[in-house]
Amino acid sequence: MSFVKNARFLAARGARLAQSRAYSDEMKLTFAAANKTFYDATVVRQIDVPSFSGAFGILAKHVPTLAVLKPGVVQVVENDGKTTKYFVSSGSVTVNEDSSVQVLAEEAHNVADIDVSEARQLLSKYQSQLSSAGDDKVCPLGLTQPELSAHSSDRFFVAGQGRGCHCR
Numbered sequence: 001m002s003f004v005k006n007a008r009f010l011a012a013r014g015a016r017l018a019q020s021r022a023y024s025d026e027m028k029l030t031f032a033a034a035n036k037t038f039y040d041a042t043v044v045r046q047i048d049v050p051s052f053s054g055a056f057g058i059l060a061k062h063v064p065t066l067a068v069l070k071p072g073v074v075q076v077v078e079n080d081g082k083t084t085k086y087f088v089s090s091g092s093v094t095v096n097e098d099s100s101v102q103v104l105a106e107e108a109h110n111v112a113d114i115d116v117s118e119a120r121q122l123l124s125k126y127q128s129q130l131s132s133a134g135d136d137k138v139c140p141l142g143l144t145q146p147e148l149s150a151h152s153s154d155r156f157f158v159a160g161q162g163r164g165c166h167c168r
Contacts, residue, residue, distance in 0.1 A: 027060040028100045029076065031086070033108035038086065039076070046077040047101060049093050058095055065095040073111065074103060085111040 029047060031039040047058045050072030058065075069091040077083050091105035 025060055026099060027058070027062075029103070030101070031074070031076070031103040031105075031108075033088070033091070033105040035107065035109075038108065038110075041100070042078075044076055044078050045081075046075075047103070048073075048075040048077075049103065050074070050088075051093065058093075058101055060099045062095050062099065062101075064097050065093070067093050069093055069103070069105060074105075074108070087111055087114065 026043045027045070027047075028041045029039045029044045030041055031037070045059070049056060049058065049067070050070050051067035052070045053067055055072070056067075069088050071089055072087070074086045074088050075083060076086070086105075086108050088103075088105040089107040091103065091108075093104075094102045096102075
């Protein structure tokens with residue numbers, strides 16, 4: 001008899017938990033950086049984010065998640081199908097049970113607004129400053145020469161946009 005009683009209890013508990021989950025068919029995105037708010041609880045179709053645990057896409061009803069953003073491109077697909085890409089330096093992404101998503105970046109810029117030639121000049125300038133300073137010196141971005149060399153292709157360049165630097 002206690003088996004039947006426990007089974008009923010667990011079934012009722014599971015049903016209550018399923019009802020309490022507030023999964024939504026819409027996904028509301030809040031995406032902001034210190035310099036600008038790009039989306040404020042705006043309904044979007046999909047978000048693709050680069051994280052240290054791997055790049056992943058987010059749709060409505062995504063499992064709740066917390067991840068650390070790595071430098072790269074965040075892609076937002078709006079409900080009308082329009083796709084916009086943003087370069088982020090770092091930050092966090094939070095996916096909640098109600099299908100709301102918060103992307104908080106330390107620095108973010110629309111990829112279309114990045115001046116590729118200026119970015120290349122700045123990267124070259126930082127690399128030459130570090131070359132003359134030695135391995136133990138740090139550039140204005142907080143990186144040593146080996147770190148700058150190692151990251152110049154992924155941290156400071158935007159894939160798919162002529163490889164432009166994000167630093168100023």
